[in-house]
Amino acid sequence: MWICSKCKRGNSDTVSVCSCGAQHMWVCATCETLNPYTVGICPICGARKPAPQEQQSWNPNMAGSMTGTQQAAPAPQVQAAPAPVPVSQSAAPVSRTAAPTPQAMTTAATAAPAGSSSELSEESEAAMRKRKRLRMGLIIANVALLAANVIGIIIVMR
């Protein structure tokens, strides 16, 4: 059982993609390959999936930017992103009128990290929430899935 980091729904271990489309994966500490949650041994290097409390946080767009090892659960992985948005379709009508502002990345902040709280017995609720908030902040600040980004910016052309 894993808790979807995006919609907080519980999912069976036998599925790696939540019904909301978010993928659930773990990152191998040796070769940094993302593996589905259901895969127990990294097919690239043979390393074992770490216990949830040992899994490293993963920032979907930051290849190799794993941070501390004490994160409760992997941050959301590259989401089963929507089909590429043909920018012109959405952008063209807007592009000639929109003000030339920098793109809005906030729309990309859909990926809220969360761990399975049942697996976090050693960590206090409050500490965990704080950590979650921090991580969410980081993700909102730093990471935008391009898909979301493109929808967000809609090529801000005048």
Next chain:
Amino acid sequence: MDKRLTVDHSHEEKPPAEFQPYDIGEYTLKAPLTSNKSGFSKWGFCWKGDTEFFIKEFLSPVYPDDSVELSAAMREKRIDECVRWFDSKSRIYNTIVQAQTGNLVVPISFFKYESRFYLVTQKVSESAMDFAVLNRFDMAHKLIVMKVLANSFARLAERNIVHADVKPDNLLIKQTNGGFFTMKIIDFDASYLADQPPEPDEVQGDTVYYAPETLLYIIGEPAHLSPKVDVFAMGIIFHQVLTGKMPVIKDEYDYIYEAVLSDDPPVLEPSLPPDYKRLLENMLQKDPKNRLSMQQVFDELVRLDTLRQAAEKAAPPPAVPPVQPAAAPAQAGFLNATDDDLW
């Protein structure tokens, strides 16, 4: 209110002492952009909050802003070009993001700011693939390096993406936990979707690693560009990973694709075990139809690694000779392969 500073591109080459930080959208540039080693863009590092990113400013297209004197029709045309270019790049970048394997340095943000277009990615501090370092790896770890690459490129191929600029400079080697190493794949500037290749005169990449069909396509011969272009380049890279050397071609050829197109394929290192030699030969086939796919390459690497592990179990290698003091101590266990251990 918009607080950003005006970007004055004519002042970007000032010495750092006089450089005034400015904002590009949500990112702050603290040092000038450079065009060093880059023909199509300027690049540098920028900050957002506490995080440093890599940023690239495309030299073209340039969006016609109000200061540009243009007829309405011309302005409309230029805008259309920008929209089409942005559309096409976005499609590629989106697809790359979806192919993330953990080892692709994917786009984080792609946007227009004032009259220029920018791409932001993670800042990677690792260095380019160094075959002198790789040469000290034992076979188990060379196989991990090759599997990481094959897996990432197989995921790209699955989505029809051709990286199109596979070369050591774009394959960074990164030390991970416990002194292991992995690869990070960067620079999707030359990339295209197989069903939408660039115009022949716009094909980029490094001629040293060109596939034969890339050259045919550029000179206007019938040729189909596909992810197999990357398989060919990776065949050369794998030869370098395994032997530290390029495959050998006759003096009359400048490039490997040339030799292959002349049906005079390169000579692979004779000491390569037959399985590995066959793998490389099948990656370096002239006709992409006869060339392995990246998934097949990955599957073969898995098979070879399984064989290697079984052989190791059956006949454990002699005790590892002591590491020479000169070897990097932190990675000693990893880098202590001798030539005899390699196969």
